[in-house]
Amino acid sequence: MAKQENLLVGLDIGTSKIACVVAETSPDGKIDVIGIGIHPSRGLRKGVVVNIESTVESIRLAVEEAELMAGVEINAVFVGIAGSHIRGYNSNGVVATKNGEVTKEDVERAIDAASAMAIPADQQTLHILPQEYIIDQQDGIREPVGMSGVRLEARVHMITGAVSSAQNIIKCCNRCDLDVTDMVLEQVASSEAVLSQDEKDIGVILIDIGGGTTDIAIFIDGAIRHTAVIPIGGDHLTNDLVIGLRTSAREADTLKKKYGSCMVEMVSPEDQVEVPSVGGRPPRPMPRQIMAQILEPRVQELFELVKGELQRSGYQELVAAGLVLTGGSSLLHGMIELAEETFDGLPVRIGRAKDVGGLADVVSSPVYATSVGLLLYGQRYRHQPNSQRKKMKKNGLWNRMRRWFGDAP
Ligand SMILES: Nc1ncnc2c1ncn2[C@@H]1O[C@H](COP(=O)(O)OP(=O)(O)OP(=O)(O)O)[C@@H](O)[C@H]1O
Ligand SMILES: [Mg+2]
Missing domain, CATH: 3.30.1490.110 (Dna Ligase; domain 1)
Known part of the structure; x- marks a missing residue:
């Protein structure tokens, strides 16, 4: 059984899902994923906790699942933070x-x-x-x-980030008997997992398209230069399908994942899908192209917002390594092609977690980019030279929290 001091745990409290990834580290710095827990998230809106009870319940279930798989007890986590308040x-x-x-x-x-x-x-x-x-x-x-x-x-x-949002995340973790070792901006975590050092050196834009938000980080010359959050994600695509196809949110999400596309021209006009109706009516056949016609303008709008953010940052000429898309919504059919078209031929790829062993196959889905990134961030923090760590502790989360709660020295 893994020793507590060799354990690293990343907890991604996302708008769509809560993912808990447990890893065991070895002295040579290798990270092996030994447990994964994932549970639908119910208490968040646009990356921010709005219902403590539901969030606590989902965290508990995800953590228990990960504990069971890994055969360890989880006491402390590196947790992500996101939202428009950043x-x-x-x-x-x-x-x-x-x-x-x-x-x-x-x-x-x-x-x-x-x-x-x-x-x-x-x-x-x-x-x-x-x-x-x-x-x-x-x-x-x-x-x-x-x-x-x-x-x-x-x-x-x-x-x-907003003090209240951070406090709510910590409150939820504490209610599940978890200590928060540190809180990490979600796109900073994802970038640890999916970007290569070369890309960061050459200049790259990371776009984590989740359920409620799209998180952006721009790296130039090896360092982070610009971060932004756009409050649009895959849930908006699902909602558009709910209205456009007149079906339930659950069915719309399933249809989106299975048959959705954001490139009309990549879908054959002959392809048909069965759309379940609401209120006991029979399912209706519908051309798959109609779904693409609904999704394409929305994804295009999202990419235009990202483009605007890139222009505002002043780095648009410097991102030679192009775009790396990650997060669950990056899996939508046609994403790479539409991004290439919108960003005038910049290279585009999907970012999957690398540099981990164990259950690496499972966590290589872009859905896990943030949780694996939290582990990698945690490992880096652990291996900080002592003096720097002390300094980080001095300025660290607990001191910051004490200041927020008003009992700091
Ligand atoms: N294969 C797929 N095709 C299209 N969309 C997908 C696919 N798989 C997942 N999604 C969408 O990805 C979204 C969830 O992504 P992710 O798990 O990265 O979000 P999250 O981290 O919970 O949310 P956020 O980061 O916004 O708080 C959902 O909207 C889901 O419908
Ligand atoms: Mg996310």
Whole structure:
């Protein structure tokens, strides 16, 4: 049986499903997935908990299932956070080095200076992600420690989220007897699982299309530069089908997954589907193209919003590695083709979790990108050198939470 200290658990509280993935780590850094629990999610809207009771119930069932499969007890989790309340900012901070050579402490001071910005009272910092360092006039430095220079500038991407949303997630986990080791922005987690270092270096846009939201992260020169959340996801596609096909939400979702497409021209005009009716009426045959005619404009609208976000970020010329689509809705037939068309021929691929063993086949579905990413993020955090970990702890979740609850030092 796996030892508690070797366990890593990712809990993805999504709008459509709650997924709990348990992994065992080995000393050489290998991660083996040993348990998975997945349960439909009922208490969220657009990535945010709106019903604690239902969310707690779904978390409990997903966690129990994962515990049973892995044969372990789960006490602590890395959990994801998402929603329209998330804000991302780029910021910089400058310090003078103490001895003409950059030390770890100088780097920490520069990051502190970069993150010392006024954020609204109802928001709290979730991540401070270093992008690059500039020493004197030299920019583009990733590892500044030990380099000579007198002026050190740190550039960081800061991510903040609503205090209340974070509190509700923690409340739900605590009600299931789970400690939250850390809370991670969902697209930051997904990017850990599905992007390669090369892609991040060349420039890439990650698009996690879930049920309630589409989460975006742009990486250039190896670092995260822009994050955004668009409150549209697969549920909107399902709802359009409910209205367009006059069937129930459950049937519409099943039909979407089985026969849906967002490219009318990729569907044969002869293909027919049986659409179950409501109110005991008999099912009706319908051309599959009608479904595609409903879905295509909605997905196009979503991609146009993503395109707008990319333009606003100012990085549209720099994402040479193109788009990586993940999340359950990336599986919709025609997604890659429509994305290529909308983004003027940029390369597009589906992002699946990599770098894990064990039940890797199961978790390679884009549905698990966030949960596996939470594990990988957790492993990285575990292997932080001690001083940095202490610092993270100092600025870490529990201190931040104590500040939110008003009993911080
Ligand atoms: N094969 C498929 N084809 C089309 N859509 C699919 C397929 N499989 C899943 N989906 C859709 O993906 C969505 C769920 O994706 P996912 O599990 O990534 O969402 P989530 O993480 O729960 O939500 P969010 O991240 O928005 O909070 C649902 O709308 C579902 O209908
Ligand atoms: Mg998700």
